Amino acid sequence: MTLKRRAFVLGAGALSVTALGAATSSIDWGGVEQESLLVAGSEEFHPYAVKLVDGFAQTRPKLDVVVEAGGTAGGLLALKRGAIDVALTSRELTATEDEKLTRAYLVARDAIALVVHPGNPVGNLDRKQAAAILRGEVRDWGKLPGGSAGPIRLYRRKADAGTQKALDKMVLANAEMPSSAIVMESGHAMHDRLAADVQGFGFLSLHDVTPAVKVLAIDGVGMSRASILGGSYPFTRSFFCVTHGAEKDVVRAFLSFAQGPQGQNILKGAGLISVR
Structure with a gap:
Protein backbone atom coordinates (compact mmCIF):
# COMPACT_ATOMS: atom_id res chain seq x y z
CA MET A 1 0.00 0.00 0.00
CA THR A 2 1.33 3.44 -0.93
CA LEU A 3 0.48 6.12 1.61
CA LYS A 4 -0.57 9.55 0.46
CA ARG A 5 1.30 12.21 2.39
CA ARG A 6 0.88 15.97 2.12
CA ALA A 7 3.81 18.01 3.31
CA PHE A 8 4.01 20.53 6.10
CA VAL A 9 6.98 22.02 7.87
CA LEU A 10 7.65 22.64 11.55
CA GLY A 11 9.90 25.60 12.19
CA ALA A 12 10.64 28.50 14.51
CA GLY A 13 8.36 27.04 17.15
CA ALA A 14 5.30 27.14 14.89
CA LEU A 15 3.62 24.99 12.25
CA SER A 16 3.09 26.02 8.67
CA VAL A 17 0.53 23.75 7.04
CA THR A 18 0.39 23.63 3.26
CA ALA A 19 -3.14 23.26 1.91
CA LEU A 20 -4.36 21.49 5.01
CA GLY A 21 -5.26 24.08 7.61
CA ALA A 22 -6.31 22.63 10.95
CA ALA A 23 -6.45 18.89 11.52
CA THR A 24 -9.66 17.41 10.18
CA SER A 25 -11.45 14.10 10.51
CA SER A 26 -11.56 13.49 6.76
CA ILE A 27 -10.32 14.85 3.44
CA ASP A 28 -12.22 14.69 0.14
CA TRP A 29 -9.88 13.37 -2.56
CA GLY A 30 -11.73 13.26 -5.89
CA GLY A 31 -15.07 12.57 -4.28
CA VAL A 32 -13.75 9.76 -2.06
CA GLU A 33 -13.83 10.58 1.62
CA GLN A 34 -10.67 9.53 3.41
CA GLU A 35 -9.64 9.65 7.04
CA SER A 36 -6.64 11.81 7.89
CA LEU A 37 -3.98 11.45 10.55
CA LEU A 38 -1.47 14.28 11.00
CA VAL A 39 1.53 13.42 13.17
CA ALA A 40 4.66 15.49 13.86
CA GLY A 41 7.31 16.34 16.42
CA SER A 42 10.49 14.79 17.80
CA GLU A 43 13.23 14.23 15.23
CA GLU A 44 14.54 11.34 17.34
CA PHE A 45 11.16 9.61 17.38
CA HIS A 46 10.34 10.37 13.74
CA PRO A 47 12.00 7.40 11.96
CA TYR A 48 10.32 4.97 14.35
CA ALA A 49 6.98 6.80 14.10
CA VAL A 50 7.06 6.45 10.30
CA LYS A 51 7.25 2.67 10.67
CA LEU A 52 4.51 2.71 13.29
CA VAL A 53 2.14 4.86 11.24
CA ASP A 54 2.84 2.85 8.08
CA GLY A 55 1.88 -0.31 9.96
CA PHE A 56 -1.31 1.32 11.22
CA ALA A 57 -2.18 2.49 7.71
CA GLN A 58 -2.23 -1.10 6.54
CA THR A 59 -5.32 -1.55 8.72
CA ARG A 60 -7.08 1.60 7.41
CA PRO A 61 -7.35 1.52 3.59
CA LYS A 62 -8.83 5.04 3.37
CA LEU A 63 -6.31 6.68 5.69
CA ASP A 64 -4.37 9.70 4.44
CA VAL A 65 -1.23 10.30 6.50
CA VAL A 66 1.25 13.07 7.16
CA VAL A 67 4.25 12.20 9.35
CA GLU A 68 6.86 14.91 9.86
CA ALA A 69 9.79 15.71 12.13
CA GLY A 70 10.65 19.26 13.20
CA GLY A 71 11.16 19.05 16.95
CA THR A 72 9.23 18.28 20.13
CA ALA A 73 8.48 21.91 21.02
CA GLY A 74 7.13 22.72 17.56
CA GLY A 75 5.03 19.57 17.51
CA LEU A 76 3.44 20.33 20.86
CA LEU A 77 2.67 23.89 19.80
CA ALA A 78 1.10 22.68 16.56
CA LEU A 79 -0.94 20.13 18.51
CA LYS A 80 -2.36 22.73 20.86
CA ARG A 81 -3.22 24.98 17.91
CA GLY A 82 -5.18 22.14 16.35
CA ALA A 83 -2.91 21.87 13.32
CA ILE A 84 -2.01 18.21 13.92
CA ASP A 85 -3.62 15.24 15.63
CA VAL A 86 -0.67 13.67 17.45
CA ALA A 87 2.60 15.17 18.64
CA LEU A 88 5.73 13.02 18.99
CA THR A 89 8.05 13.52 21.95
CA SER A 90 11.25 11.76 23.04
CA ARG A 91 10.92 12.92 26.64
CA GLU A 92 8.29 13.44 29.29
CA LEU A 93 6.24 16.63 29.19
CA THR A 94 7.36 19.54 31.32
CA ALA A 95 5.07 21.04 33.94
CA THR A 96 4.09 23.88 31.59
CA GLU A 97 3.42 21.50 28.68
CA ASP A 98 1.32 19.06 30.70
CA GLU A 99 -1.99 20.89 30.57
CA LYS A 100 -5.43 19.63 31.65
CA LEU A 101 -6.45 18.64 28.10
CA THR A 102 -3.08 17.11 27.19
CA ARG A 103 -2.53 13.35 27.37
CA ALA A 104 0.80 11.57 26.83
CA TYR A 105 0.86 7.89 25.84
CA LEU A 106 4.15 6.04 26.41
CA VAL A 107 4.81 3.73 23.45
CA ALA A 108 8.51 2.77 23.67
CA ARG A 109 11.85 3.38 25.34
CA ASP A 110 15.42 3.46 24.10
CA GLY A 231 14.40 4.10 34.72
CA SER A 232 17.47 3.14 36.79
CA TYR A 233 19.77 3.24 33.77
CA PRO A 234 20.38 6.98 33.45
CA PHE A 235 20.82 7.43 29.69
CA THR A 236 17.30 6.38 28.76
CA ARG A 237 14.82 8.19 26.52
CA SER A 238 11.08 7.62 26.37
CA PHE A 239 8.93 7.99 23.27
CA PHE A 240 5.41 9.37 23.70
CA CYS A 241 2.44 10.08 21.45
CA VAL A 242 0.66 13.16 22.78
CA THR A 243 -2.86 14.41 22.15
CA HIS A 244 -4.72 17.55 23.20
CA GLY A 245 -8.44 17.98 23.58
CA ALA A 246 -11.01 15.66 22.01
CA GLU A 247 -9.52 12.66 20.23
CA LYS A 248 -11.21 11.72 16.96
CA ASP A 249 -11.89 8.05 16.25
CA VAL A 250 -8.87 7.51 14.02
CA VAL A 251 -6.54 8.96 16.69
CA ARG A 252 -7.93 6.63 19.35
CA ALA A 253 -7.51 3.72 16.96
CA PHE A 254 -3.91 4.73 16.25
CA LEU A 255 -3.06 5.02 19.95
CA SER A 256 -4.62 1.62 20.62
CA PHE A 257 -2.55 0.17 17.74
CA ALA A 258 0.66 1.83 18.98
CA GLN A 259 0.28 0.43 22.50
CA GLY A 260 -1.13 -2.91 21.36
CA PRO A 261 0.67 -6.05 20.19
CA GLN A 262 1.01 -5.02 16.53
CA GLY A 263 2.43 -1.57 17.22
CA GLN A 264 4.69 -2.81 19.98
CA ASN A 265 6.09 -5.51 17.69
CA ILE A 266 6.82 -2.89 15.03
CA LEU A 267 8.70 -0.71 17.52
CA LYS A 268 10.53 -3.71 18.97
CA GLY A 269 11.51 -4.77 15.47
CA ALA A 270 12.92 -1.28 14.90
CA GLY A 271 15.21 -1.75 17.89
CA LEU A 272 13.26 -0.04 20.68
CA ILE A 273 12.15 -1.47 24.02
CA SER A 274 8.43 -2.28 23.97
CA VAL A 275 6.47 -1.08 27.00
CA ARG A 276 3.60 -3.59 26.91
Whole structure:
Protein backbone atom coordinates (compact mmCIF):
# COMPACT_ATOMS: atom_id res chain seq x y z
CA MET A 1 0.00 0.00 0.00
CA THR A 2 1.33 3.44 -0.93
CA LEU A 3 0.48 6.12 1.61
CA LYS A 4 -0.57 9.55 0.46
CA ARG A 5 1.30 12.21 2.39
CA ARG A 6 0.88 15.97 2.12
CA ALA A 7 3.81 18.01 3.31
CA PHE A 8 4.01 20.53 6.10
CA VAL A 9 6.98 22.02 7.87
CA LEU A 10 7.65 22.64 11.55
CA GLY A 11 9.90 25.60 12.19
CA ALA A 12 10.64 28.50 14.51
CA GLY A 13 8.36 27.04 17.15
CA ALA A 14 5.30 27.14 14.89
CA LEU A 15 3.62 24.99 12.25
CA SER A 16 3.09 26.02 8.67
CA VAL A 17 0.53 23.75 7.04
CA THR A 18 0.39 23.63 3.26
CA ALA A 19 -3.14 23.26 1.91
CA LEU A 20 -4.36 21.49 5.01
CA GLY A 21 -5.26 24.08 7.61
CA ALA A 22 -6.31 22.63 10.95
CA ALA A 23 -6.45 18.89 11.52
CA THR A 24 -9.66 17.41 10.18
CA SER A 25 -11.45 14.10 10.51
CA SER A 26 -11.56 13.49 6.76
CA ILE A 27 -10.32 14.85 3.44
CA ASP A 28 -12.22 14.69 0.14
CA TRP A 29 -9.88 13.37 -2.56
CA GLY A 30 -11.73 13.26 -5.89
CA GLY A 31 -15.07 12.57 -4.28
CA VAL A 32 -13.75 9.76 -2.06
CA GLU A 33 -13.83 10.58 1.62
CA GLN A 34 -10.67 9.53 3.41
CA GLU A 35 -9.64 9.65 7.04
CA SER A 36 -6.64 11.81 7.89
CA LEU A 37 -3.98 11.45 10.55
CA LEU A 38 -1.47 14.28 11.00
CA VAL A 39 1.53 13.42 13.17
CA ALA A 40 4.66 15.49 13.86
CA GLY A 41 7.31 16.34 16.42
CA SER A 42 10.49 14.79 17.80
CA GLU A 43 13.23 14.23 15.23
CA GLU A 44 14.54 11.34 17.34
CA PHE A 45 11.16 9.61 17.38
CA HIS A 46 10.34 10.37 13.74
CA PRO A 47 12.00 7.40 11.96
CA TYR A 48 10.32 4.97 14.35
CA ALA A 49 6.98 6.80 14.10
CA VAL A 50 7.06 6.45 10.30
CA LYS A 51 7.25 2.67 10.67
CA LEU A 52 4.51 2.71 13.29
CA VAL A 53 2.14 4.86 11.24
CA ASP A 54 2.84 2.85 8.08
CA GLY A 55 1.88 -0.31 9.96
CA PHE A 56 -1.31 1.32 11.22
CA ALA A 57 -2.18 2.49 7.71
CA GLN A 58 -2.23 -1.10 6.54
CA THR A 59 -5.32 -1.55 8.72
CA ARG A 60 -7.08 1.60 7.41
CA PRO A 61 -7.35 1.52 3.59
CA LYS A 62 -8.83 5.04 3.37
CA LEU A 63 -6.31 6.68 5.69
CA ASP A 64 -4.37 9.70 4.44
CA VAL A 65 -1.23 10.30 6.50
CA VAL A 66 1.25 13.07 7.16
CA VAL A 67 4.25 12.20 9.35
CA GLU A 68 6.86 14.91 9.86
CA ALA A 69 9.79 15.71 12.13
CA GLY A 70 10.65 19.26 13.20
CA GLY A 71 11.16 19.05 16.95
CA THR A 72 9.23 18.28 20.13
CA ALA A 73 8.48 21.91 21.02
CA GLY A 74 7.13 22.72 17.56
CA GLY A 75 5.03 19.57 17.51
CA LEU A 76 3.44 20.33 20.86
CA LEU A 77 2.67 23.89 19.80
CA ALA A 78 1.10 22.68 16.56
CA LEU A 79 -0.94 20.13 18.51
CA LYS A 80 -2.36 22.73 20.86
CA ARG A 81 -3.22 24.98 17.91
CA GLY A 82 -5.18 22.14 16.35
CA ALA A 83 -2.91 21.87 13.32
CA ILE A 84 -2.01 18.21 13.92
CA ASP A 85 -3.62 15.24 15.63
CA VAL A 86 -0.67 13.67 17.45
CA ALA A 87 2.60 15.17 18.64
CA LEU A 88 5.73 13.02 18.99
CA THR A 89 8.05 13.52 21.95
CA SER A 90 11.25 11.76 23.04
CA ARG A 91 10.92 12.92 26.64
CA GLU A 92 8.29 13.44 29.29
CA LEU A 93 6.24 16.63 29.19
CA THR A 94 7.36 19.54 31.32
CA ALA A 95 5.07 21.04 33.94
CA THR A 96 4.09 23.88 31.59
CA GLU A 97 3.42 21.50 28.68
CA ASP A 98 1.32 19.06 30.70
CA GLU A 99 -1.99 20.89 30.57
CA LYS A 100 -5.43 19.63 31.65
CA LEU A 101 -6.45 18.64 28.10
CA THR A 102 -3.08 17.11 27.19
CA ARG A 103 -2.53 13.35 27.37
CA ALA A 104 0.80 11.57 26.83
CA TYR A 105 0.86 7.89 25.84
CA LEU A 106 4.15 6.04 26.41
CA VAL A 107 4.81 3.73 23.45
CA ALA A 108 8.51 2.77 23.67
CA ARG A 109 11.85 3.38 25.34
CA ASP A 110 15.42 3.46 24.10
CA ALA A 111 18.85 3.94 25.64
CA ILE A 112 22.25 5.31 24.71
CA ALA A 113 25.05 2.85 25.47
CA LEU A 114 28.58 4.05 26.19
CA VAL A 115 30.75 1.47 24.51
CA VAL A 116 34.36 0.25 24.51
CA HIS A 117 36.35 -2.71 23.19
CA PRO A 118 35.67 -5.97 25.10
CA GLY A 119 39.33 -6.07 26.17
CA ASN A 120 39.14 -2.69 27.92
CA PRO A 121 39.36 -3.26 31.71
CA VAL A 122 37.13 -0.27 32.52
CA GLY A 123 33.64 -1.50 33.33
CA ASN A 124 31.86 1.37 35.07
CA LEU A 125 31.76 5.16 34.89
CA ASP A 126 29.79 7.72 36.78
CA ARG A 127 27.93 10.37 34.82
CA LYS A 128 30.54 13.07 35.46
CA GLN A 129 33.34 10.83 34.22
CA ALA A 130 31.38 9.92 31.10
CA ALA A 131 30.70 13.56 30.28
CA ALA A 132 34.33 14.53 30.94
CA ILE A 133 35.58 11.90 28.47
CA LEU A 134 33.09 13.00 25.81
CA ARG A 135 34.08 16.66 26.26
CA GLY A 136 37.72 15.69 25.78
CA GLU A 137 38.71 16.64 29.34
CA VAL A 138 39.86 13.12 30.25
CA ARG A 139 42.18 11.78 27.56
CA ASP A 140 43.93 8.80 29.17
CA TRP A 141 42.39 5.50 30.28
CA GLY A 142 44.76 5.44 33.25
CA LYS A 143 42.84 8.34 34.81
CA LEU A 144 39.74 6.16 35.19
CA PRO A 145 38.98 3.46 37.79
CA GLY A 146 40.41 0.15 36.60
CA GLY A 147 41.88 1.68 33.46
CA SER A 148 45.30 0.99 31.98
CA ALA A 149 47.46 3.92 30.85
CA GLY A 150 46.92 4.82 27.22
CA PRO A 151 45.23 7.49 25.11
CA ILE A 152 41.46 7.48 24.75
CA ARG A 153 40.48 7.49 21.10
CA LEU A 154 37.12 9.27 20.97
CA TYR A 155 34.45 8.58 18.36
CA ARG A 156 31.30 10.52 17.54
CA ARG A 157 28.50 10.74 14.94
CA LYS A 158 27.58 13.62 12.66
CA ALA A 159 25.86 16.50 14.44
CA ASP A 160 22.49 15.77 12.82
CA ALA A 161 22.45 12.05 13.65
CA GLY A 162 19.65 11.09 16.02
CA THR A 163 21.98 9.16 18.33
CA GLN A 164 24.38 12.10 18.54
CA LYS A 165 21.53 14.45 19.38
CA ALA A 166 20.33 12.08 22.09
CA LEU A 167 23.84 11.84 23.55
CA ASP A 168 24.23 15.62 23.48
CA LYS A 169 21.04 16.03 25.50
CA MET A 170 21.25 13.12 27.92
CA VAL A 171 24.96 12.88 28.64
CA LEU A 172 26.54 16.20 27.68
CA ALA A 173 23.72 18.58 28.64
CA ASN A 174 24.22 20.14 25.17
CA ALA A 175 27.98 20.68 25.63
CA GLU A 176 30.13 19.94 22.58
CA MET A 177 32.46 17.07 21.86
CA PRO A 178 36.00 18.08 20.75
CA SER A 179 36.83 18.50 17.07
CA SER A 180 39.46 15.78 17.48
CA ALA A 181 36.74 13.12 17.90
CA ILE A 182 36.62 10.79 14.88
CA VAL A 183 33.30 10.99 13.01
CA MET A 184 31.53 7.73 12.18
CA GLU A 185 28.97 7.69 9.38
CA SER A 186 26.55 5.22 11.00
CA GLY A 187 25.84 3.18 14.09
CA HIS A 188 27.13 0.09 12.32
CA ALA A 189 30.41 1.86 11.48
CA MET A 190 30.74 3.01 15.10
CA HIS A 191 30.09 -0.52 16.34
CA ASP A 192 32.66 -2.11 14.04
CA ARG A 193 35.34 0.45 14.89
CA LEU A 194 34.87 0.03 18.64
CA ALA A 195 34.89 -3.75 18.29
CA ALA A 196 38.36 -3.42 16.74
CA ASP A 197 39.91 -0.52 18.71
CA VAL A 198 41.03 -1.38 22.25
CA GLN A 199 41.64 2.34 22.98
CA GLY A 200 38.31 3.48 21.56
CA PHE A 201 35.40 5.13 23.36
CA GLY A 202 32.06 5.77 21.70
CA PHE A 203 28.32 5.28 21.97
CA LEU A 204 25.54 3.34 20.31
CA SER A 205 21.78 3.28 20.26
CA LEU A 206 20.37 0.17 21.87
CA HIS A 207 19.55 -1.58 18.58
CA ASP A 208 23.18 -1.36 17.39
CA VAL A 209 24.65 -3.11 20.45
CA THR A 210 26.00 -6.66 20.06
CA PRO A 211 28.27 -8.91 22.17
CA ALA A 212 31.19 -7.79 19.98
CA VAL A 213 31.42 -4.58 22.04
CA LYS A 214 31.37 -3.86 25.78
CA VAL A 215 28.66 -1.63 27.24
CA LEU A 216 29.80 0.27 30.32
CA ALA A 217 27.69 0.40 33.46
CA ILE A 218 26.79 3.95 34.53
CA ASP A 219 26.75 4.78 38.24
CA GLY A 220 26.93 1.04 38.84
CA VAL A 221 23.82 0.29 36.75
CA GLY A 222 24.16 -1.95 33.71
CA MET A 223 22.04 -1.39 30.61
CA SER A 224 19.27 -3.99 30.39
CA ARG A 225 15.58 -4.14 29.51
CA ALA A 226 14.73 -4.06 33.22
CA SER A 227 16.96 -1.06 33.99
CA ILE A 228 15.71 0.84 30.93
CA LEU A 229 12.02 0.22 31.66
CA GLY A 230 12.52 0.87 35.37
CA GLY A 231 14.40 4.10 34.72
CA SER A 232 17.47 3.14 36.79
CA TYR A 233 19.77 3.24 33.77
CA PRO A 234 20.38 6.98 33.45
CA PHE A 235 20.82 7.43 29.69
CA THR A 236 17.30 6.38 28.76
CA ARG A 237 14.82 8.19 26.52
CA SER A 238 11.08 7.62 26.37
CA PHE A 239 8.93 7.99 23.27
CA PHE A 240 5.41 9.37 23.70
CA CYS A 241 2.44 10.08 21.45
CA VAL A 242 0.66 13.16 22.78
CA THR A 243 -2.86 14.41 22.15
CA HIS A 244 -4.72 17.55 23.20
CA GLY A 245 -8.44 17.98 23.58
CA ALA A 246 -11.01 15.66 22.01
CA GLU A 247 -9.52 12.66 20.23
CA LYS A 248 -11.21 11.72 16.96
CA ASP A 249 -11.89 8.05 16.25
CA VAL A 250 -8.87 7.51 14.02
CA VAL A 251 -6.54 8.96 16.69
CA ARG A 252 -7.93 6.63 19.35
CA ALA A 253 -7.51 3.72 16.96
CA PHE A 254 -3.91 4.73 16.25
CA LEU A 255 -3.06 5.02 19.95
CA SER A 256 -4.62 1.62 20.62
CA PHE A 257 -2.55 0.17 17.74
CA ALA A 258 0.66 1.83 18.98
CA GLN A 259 0.28 0.43 22.50
CA GLY A 260 -1.13 -2.91 21.36
CA PRO A 261 0.67 -6.05 20.19
CA GLN A 262 1.01 -5.02 16.53
CA GLY A 263 2.43 -1.57 17.22
CA GLN A 264 4.69 -2.81 19.98
CA ASN A 265 6.09 -5.51 17.69
CA ILE A 266 6.82 -2.89 15.03
CA LEU A 267 8.70 -0.71 17.52
CA LYS A 268 10.53 -3.71 18.97
CA GLY A 269 11.51 -4.77 15.47
CA ALA A 270 12.92 -1.28 14.90
CA GLY A 271 15.21 -1.75 17.89
CA LEU A 272 13.26 -0.04 20.68
CA ILE A 273 12.15 -1.47 24.02
CA SER A 274 8.43 -2.28 23.97
CA VAL A 275 6.47 -1.08 27.00
CA ARG A 276 3.60 -3.59 26.91
